[in-house]
Amino acid sequence: MNVEPAELPGLAAATSLALLRQHAPLVHCLTNDVVQAFTANTLLAVGAAPAMVIEPREAAQFSAVADALLINIGTLTERRGVSMLAAIEAANQAGTPWVLDPVAVGALTFRTEFALSVLPLKPAAIRANASEILALAGQPALGRGVDSADDSRHALPFARRLAEEYGTLVAVTGRVDFITDGERAWSVADGDIMMTRVTGTGCALSAVVAAFCALPGDRLQHVAAACRVMARAGRLTAPESAGPGSFAVGLLDRLYRLQGEDLQ
Numbered sequence: 001m002n003v004e005p006a007e008l009p010g011l012a013a014a015t016s017l018a019l020l021r022q023h024a025p026l027v028h029c030l031t032n033d034v035v036q037a038f039t040a041n042t043l044l045a046v047g048a049a050p051a052m053v054i055e056p057r058e059a060a061q062f063s064a065v066a067d068a069l070l071i072n073i074g075t076l077t078e079r080r081g082v083s084m085l086a087a088i089e090a091a092n093q094a095g096t097p098w099v100l101d102p103v104a105v106g107a108l109t110f111r112t113e114f115a116l117s118v119l120p121l122k123p124a125a126i127r128a129n130a131s132e133i134l135a136l137a138g139q140p141a142l143g144r145g146v147d148s149a150d151d152s153r154h155a156l157p158f159a160r161r162l163a164e165e166y167g168t169l170v171a172v173t174g175r176v177d178f179i180t181d182g183e184r185a186w187s188v189a190d191g192d193i194m195m196t197r198v199t200g201t202g203c204a205l206s207a208v209v210a211a212f213c214a215l216p217g218d219r220l221q222h223v224a225a226a227c228r229v230m231a232r233a234g235r236l237t238a239p240e241s242a243g244p245g246s247f248a249v250g251l252l253d254r255l256y257r258l259q260g261e262d263l264q
């Protein structure tokens with residue numbers, strides 16, 4: 001019987017954030033066409049560096065020198081899949097951590113087969129909403145396109161199972177985020193519903209998770225810290241925003257200004 005996950009301590013999140021800003025990891029992003037600029041700006045705001053190198057003949061070369069790799073299947077195409085597989089192989093050979101964001105996995109055959117085929121290729125972490133985690137685990141899921149209609153708490157046992165089976169970390173996000181290695185788990189109860197009214201907050205979080213995976217030390221803590229940083233920034237930004245437009249801009253400003261004490 002697994003115990004209820006504890007809330008990630010603010011000091012741990014602050015320590016991971018300080019380490020991120022010290023290392024400023026370079027993140028190779030193979031992500032979807034909707035969120036390219038928002039993802040790049042989120043990485044820059046938090047203190048990391050992005051590069052979107054997508055050509056199949058360049059992807060492997062670049063992921064071998066980047067500090068982390070993001071694989072996001074939101075607008076997967078056959079050609080993009082070739083780049084992704086080459087990048088994953090090069091990252092694995094170089095010992096570079098890579099993160100999977102299985103956007104809208106489940107109902108669509110091509111992306112589901114692709115996501116299942118890369119699970120055994122040792123992702124350092126999977127970051128997904130609750131419906132996506134349920135679908136990846138072969139469970140019935142209520143996802144609607146890229147959005148979740150399931151509760152992250154319901155998905156937690158399946159997140160644990162996936163983490164254990166594939167030797168990875170799973171961050172399942174929603175009203176509460178849970179981050180697990182199958183045995184240990186942290187929770188992050190923060191964020192704001194406004195984060196679901198701007199496309200790409202989850203995708204950008206996955207890129208931030210990839211950046212935190214590049215840090216030395218306790219990777220489970222770092223991935224939970226990534227979730228805390230994003231959710232805290234969202235929580236602090238929402239009351240200052242007139243709507244989704246200013247929220248998206250405000251979130252970048254807040255991530256840039258976020259200090260350790262904001263996390264405690």
Ligand SMILES: Nc1ncnc2c1ncn2[C@@H]1O[C@H](COP(=O)(O)OP(=O)(O)O)[C@@H](O)[C@H]1O
Pocket residue numbers: 128129130146147148173174175176177190191192193195196200201202203205227230231234
């Ligand atoms: N109902 C909610 N209340 C507060 N924060 C939320 C809520 N739903 C999602 N979030 C936050 O939004 C971010 C993106 O998560 P999520 O919406 O689950 O991913 P995706 O965009 O991939 O579906 C995370 O930081 C998460 O904590």
Ligand SMILES: Cc1ncsc1CCOP(=O)(O)O
Pocket residue numbers: 032034035074075103146198199200201202203204
């Ligand atoms: C709308 C959309 N369609 C394909 S990918 C994408 C972005 C999804 O972003 P997120 O998973 O962060 O909500």
Ligand SMILES: [Mg+2]
Pocket residue numbers: 103104128129146202203
């Ligand atoms: Mg998503």
